[in-house]
Amino acid sequence: MDLTVIWALIIAFAIVAYVVMDGFDLGIGILFPLFKVGKDRDTAMNSIAPVWDGNETWLVMGVGGLFAAFPLAYAIVLPALYAPMIAMLLGLVFRGVAFEFRWRDPAHRAFWDRAFNVGSIVATFAQGVALGALLQGINVEGRSYAGGWWDWLSPFSILTGVGLLVGYSLLGACWLNWKTEGALQRQAVTYAGRLCIGLLLMIGAISLATLTLEAQYHTRWLSFPGVLATAQVPLATLIVTVLFYRSLRMKKDAQPFFLALALFGLCLVGLGISIWPDVVPARVSIWEAAAPQRSQVFMLVGAALMLPIILAYTAWSYWVFRGKVGSEGYH
Amino acid sequence: MQTPVGFEMGENGQFLPGDSWLTIIFNPSFPYRLVHTLLAAYLTTAFIVGAVSAWHLLKNKHNPGARKMFSMAMWMAAIVAPMQIFAGDMHGLNTLEHQPAKVMAMEGHYQSHPDGAPLILFGIPNSEERRVDYAIEIPNASSLILKHDWNAPLAGLDTIPDENEPPVAIVFWAFRIMVGIGFLMLGVGIWSLIARWRGKLYEWSSLHRLALVMGPSGLVAVLAGWVVTEVGRQPFTIYGLLRTADSASPLDAPAVAASLLAFVVVYFAVFGMGVWYLLGLMKKPPEAHEPPLGHAPIRSAGITPAAQVLSGDGAIGDVTGREKA
Numbered sequence: 231m232d233l234t235v236i237w238a239l240i241i242a243f244a245i246v247a248y249v250v251m252d253g254f255d256l257g258i259g260i261l262f263p264l265f266k267v268g269k270d271r272d273t274a275m276n277s278i279a280p281v282w283d284g285n286e287t288w289l290v291m292g293v294g295g296l297f298a299a300f301p302l303a304y305a306i307v308l309p310a311l312y313a314p315m316i317a318m319l320l321g322l323v324f325r326g327v328a329f330e331f332r333w334r335d336p337a338h339r340a341f342w343d344r345a346f347n348v349g350s351i352v353a354t355f356a357q358g359v360a361l362g363a364l365l366q367g368i369n370v371e372g373r374s375y376a377g378g379w380w381d382w383l384s385p386f387s388i389l390t391g392v393g394l395l396v397g398y399s400l401l402g403a404c405w406l407n408w409k410t411e412g413a414l415q416r417q418a419v420t421y422a423g424r425l426c427i428g429l430l431l432m433i434g435a436i437s438l439a440t441l442t443l444e445a446q447y448h449t450r451w452l453s454f455p456g457v458l459a460t461a462q463v464p465l466a467t468l469i470v471t472v473l474f475y476r477s478l479r480m481k482k483d484a485q486p487f488f489l490a491l492a493l494f495g496l497c498l499v500g501l502g503i504s505i506w507p508d509v510v511p512a513r514v515s516i517w518e519a520a521a522p523q524r525s526q527v528f529m530l531v532g533a534a535l536m537l538p539i540i541l542a543y544t545a546w547s548y549w550v551f552r553g554k555v556g557s558e559g560y561h
Numbered sequence: 562m563q564t565p566v567g568f569e570m571g572e573n574g575q576f577l578p579g580d581s582w583l584t585i586i587f588n589p590s591f592p593y594r595l596v597h598t599l600l601a602a603y604l605t606t607a608f609i610v611g612a613v614s615a616w617h618l619l620k621n622k623h624n625p626g627a628r629k630m631f632s633m634a635m636w637m638a639a640i641v642a643p644m645q646i647f648a649g650d651m652h653g654l655n656t657l658e659h660q661p662a663k664v665m666a667m668e669g670h671y672q673s674h675p676d677g678a679p680l681i682l683f684g685i686p687n688s689e690e691r692r693v694d695y696a697i698e699i700p701n702a703s704s705l706i707l708k709h710d711w712n713a714p715l716a717g718l719d720t721i722p723d724e725n726e727p728p729v730a731i732v733f734w735a736f737r738i739m740v741g742i743g744f745l746m747l748g749v750g751i752w753s754l755i756a757r758w759r760g761k762l763y764e765w766s767s768l769h770r771l772a773l774v775m776g777p778s779g780l781v782a783v784l785a786g787w788v789v790t791e792v793g794r795q796p797f798t799i800y801g802l803l804r805t806a807d808s809a810s811p812l813d814a815p816a817v818a819a820s821l822l823a824f825v826v827v828y829f830a831v832f833g834m835g836v837w838y839l840l841g842l843m844k845k846p847p848e849a850h851e852p853p854l855g856h857a858p859i860r861s862a863g864i865t866p867a868a869q870v871l872s873g874d875g876a877i878g879d880v881t882g883r884e885k886a
Contacts, residue, residue: 309811312812316824320823327834331834335834374811379815524582525578
């Protein structure tokens with residue numbers, strides 16, 4: 231396996247880690263106004279307070295890694311996705327400070343709750359739009375972006391934006407089901423049941439729409455005999471969904487969350503089938519965009535040292551804050 | 562990118578790393594920049610702590626917490642300010658070697674001085690006429706500082722092609738703001754030593770007033786220094802190799818303008834609130850055995866307010882929670 235593939239996998243891992251970890255806390259932000267002011271909202275926020283900013287490590291790692299390992303892709307993709315990226319960062323700013331400020335300044339709690347909610351929605355929607363804009367094809371000429379600054383906006387990218395809002399909300403609801411008790415947990419279970427249907431509809435719509443975007447996607451998914459392999463993805467999605475509703479009915483705590491993550495995992499597998507080995511889908515492959523080998527080696531040493539450390543302390547912080555929020559006091 | 566080394570040029574004009582990344586990281590200006598910036602951070606913190614404690618000393622000179630804060634901040638000023646001036650001078654010599662045009666702009670030297678260059682203390686750079694108007698100068702002092710010789714010749718901006726010249730006035734003024742604040746900091750440090758020696762460190766209210774006014778000075782100096790180094794390297798992003806105009810991304814101007822405006826608005830709003838909350842925290846006099854911060858969680862310390870939420874005390878805006886408690 232060459233270094234370029236290793237780096238592509240590292241960045242793919244960072245993206246997966248980001249979706250797995252930041253998805254649910256953005257989802258809680260999206261659902262936030264639906265929770266009762268007071269104890270319910272405080273508990274919902276406390277369930278993510280110890281881990282949320284560590285989760286965003288992976289966003290920095292994904293984009294920073296893209297910059298270092300695939301500079302050409304970075305130079306093409308970031309101008310193409312400029313508006314959604316800026317919107318995401320500004321959304322994350324509001325959401326991030328809301329964690330602190332709503333406690334420091336109870337007189338303006340309502341304002342910071344709104345900031346938390348709107349920031350989460352904007353950041354999530356922008357991420358979904360960015361994914362859609364990437365999939366629908368970026369206008370590349372030579373070695374640079376050749377489109378305008380509104381190219382990212384299309385019915386398809388809006389669809390992916392809404393899809394991600396539904397998906398992260400599902401993760402958030404499942405997280406609350408795992409981490410809380412009583413009325414808040416029951417509320418979360420109700421939402422989780424409804425949101426999963428919504429997510430399935432969105433996945434279906436986005437998958438069908440994707441097939442029409444590029445000939446490459448169509449061939450990858452539907453030509454024989456590859457279709458025998460690719461058909462397993464929708465099949466697995468159906469199985470996971472059945473398991474998900476079963477676990478909800480059996481009042482499991484953690485299981486629905488992991489099954490919802492499995493749905494996300496299947497979407498990412500589908501994404502991989504569509505675009506691998508391109509870093510700018512259907513335009514630029516990972517080998518065309520790769521940094522010179524010396525840079526790859528140099529950074530790999532750093533990544534090999536840092537990744538295990540980050541993973542270890544992340545795992546440790548989840549371990550320390552395991553269990554239900556508010557039921558065990560200080561851990 | 563200020564003193565680029567250790568790279569190779571690819572066929573398509575791409576910069577590629579040379580034999581070792583270590584050459585690139587440990588480039589000629591790296592140690593000077595690191596030391597100068599690190600000391601600047603220490604000084605900035607010291608003067609903010611100094612201002613907060615000075616404010617509390619002005620209200621109550623017996624507060625032991627404020628006394629300790631003020632004493633520590635003033636030791637820092639007295640020790641680090643001279644170190645910083647020395648480090649800044651070393652950095653200046655390094656810049657003279659690698660980026661002479663930046664130093665020419667800092668000094669306001671439009672013309673070369675073959676027999677020793679004057680140190681221009683103040684004046685108004687006039688780029689049209691290629692001179693500094695109303696200049697107050699110390700003859701030959703610039704040569705003494707930069708070359709350690711009264712009569713050493715110093716080249717001016719006339720030796721630099723016009724298209725490679727940085728904007729002189731911005732660099733000239735930002736440099737004076739930075740250096741001026743540096744010497745004011747040194748002054749506060751020396752004054753504090755005198756006050757300490759005379760046993761008046763906690764009583765000398767004019768020293769406290771000056772320290773209070775100097776509170777944000779470190780932040781201003783850091784920004785001014787940043788402007789000196791970044792504007793002074795113009796018109797290049799990779800010094801001498803890649804021009805700023807050539808390194809811009811293929812984005813339309815309205816997109817960049819809109820995002821800049823959005824960042825300005827959001828940062829002013831969010832930092833404005835943040836500074837407001839910080840000032841509120843600074844207003845409280847320091848106490849021994851600081852009480853826990855009300856009902857708020859200290860998330861940065863890894864503590865959840867779970868217990869408070871459990872007891873109902875922590876719930877904000879929760880009327881029923883309070884009644885139960």
